[in-house]
Amino acid sequence: MSRQQESYLKVIYDLMLRYGHASNKRIAEDLNVAPASVTEMIRKLKENNWVQVSFHKITLTPEGEDRVKNLLDRHRLWETFLLTKLDYPPDKVHGLAESLEHASDGQLIDRLNKYLAYPKTCPHGGPIYVNGGQEVAESLWDKEDQGPFEILQIIDELNYNHYERRGLLPGAQLELRKKFSENMTVRLEGKNATLSKKEAENILVVKK
Structure with a gap:
């Protein structure tokens, strides 16, 4: 499987977490590619029994x-190592982990996992499935009651530092104040903050 195909599978998985399914339009938006390219790739992935439509x-x-979870485990183990053992800045680890996950064989990943003491989540809150981590959170945008909620995961790891600057980190607690068609107001650390719909969709929470 090519890296491009793997990227598609990851995006589809992220969209499934947010909406329950993916669509050509949303995949094109997330990957910034032409809809025709998405159609062709989905056809190939379907032929190989990776996706269904x-x-x-x-x-x-x-x-x-299963393929996506294996890729995510590799990626998240490397992110955990880079952040917690080498003190890399959060905005640098995604690209490095993306490269390292493809350059690592199964034995190296097993040794890395053992060295890290088999973590169940990465620093972004993403579950590491091979160690028993599970998706138990839902998108903040899907919530209707006030909460309070605890952030478990930021899906948008590529722009993680944006959420970090705003205090939107795993473990942080917030309450929903008002929800509109394209944004919402939340109470975070004693202050009101406005989140766009896309930001709220990328924040996975559980009710406290």
């Missing part, structure tokens, strides 16, 4: 989901 709703097959 029903009424324009795109989801991963069990084989596709």
